[in-house]
Amino acid sequence: MKKEFFLITFLIIILFSSGIIAQSEIPELVTDRPDNTESASVVPIDFTQIEMGFLYQQQKYSEGAINIENNNLILGSTLLRYGISSKVELRFGGEYLLGQNFLNDIKSTIQGVQNILVGTKILFRSDEKILTKAAILVQTIIPFGNEKLRPNKFEPEIRICLEQEINDRISLGVNLGTEEVSDVGRYFYSYTASLEVALNERINSFFELYGTMKNGFIPSNNFDCGLTYLHTKNIQIDFSIGTTLNSDISDWFGGLGISVRLPR
Secondary structure, eight states: HHHHHHHHHHHHHHHHHHHHHHHTTTTEEEESSSSSSOOOOOOOOOOOOEEEEEEEEEEEEETTTEEEEEEEEEEOOOEEEEEESEEEEEEEEEEEEEEEEEETEEEEEEEEEEEEEEEEEEEOOOOSSSSSSSEEEEEEOOOOOOOOTSSOOEEEEEEEEEEEEEEEEEEEEEEEEEEETTTTTTEOOOOOOOOEEEESSSSEEEEEEEEEEEEOOOOEEEEEEEEEEETTTTTTEEEEEEEOOOOTOOOEEEEEEEEEEEOO
């Protein structure tokens, strides 16, 4: 009995020790949430990353004599990322919307799956002093989900994702992109700029400007900020809050999320 006890104890110690060693060899966890700036990093080869979150948004604006209010709750916004090589990842995502709309106090509701996407990110520059990392992101929203929420056809998007490390604590991420919006039959142009500041080894903060521009439409500009907490090397928790910078619209939002990287 004592031999069996010591043998089991020995095996537990070995397994625990090997787990610590394996954990120390895991690359840094880099996520594409909670900000709108997609990182220039890809998921390490053979790893799967699940990034999930919840978002509440309240929007108010007027069009002539019509007053409009939208209260949206996005449940289970999920992005799956899988590294197929050291420079390429595959991506699949989607979300579920619960929405309440008021048109001059007349209430309507809508709910369903929306923004189902597939795509890839390709890293083509890394570990450089100037322009530390650079990647290209190609993905598309597919016409799937609630009929009132899904696009009329595939909506492709392409982004250039850039990252510059300023020092050990501060980095700047920038995205420049374009995407087709099938409802209006035009391409929108987007930008994001996110400044990330490490508060300590586990907590990071970010401050971000982002928006869209399109011919014939008023440009949309927004600001958000938030915190990320690295619970373990494979689990990150995040919080964010933001608002529009357009003076003719009252729009604010807040979100919570968690990202988990599964072992190989």
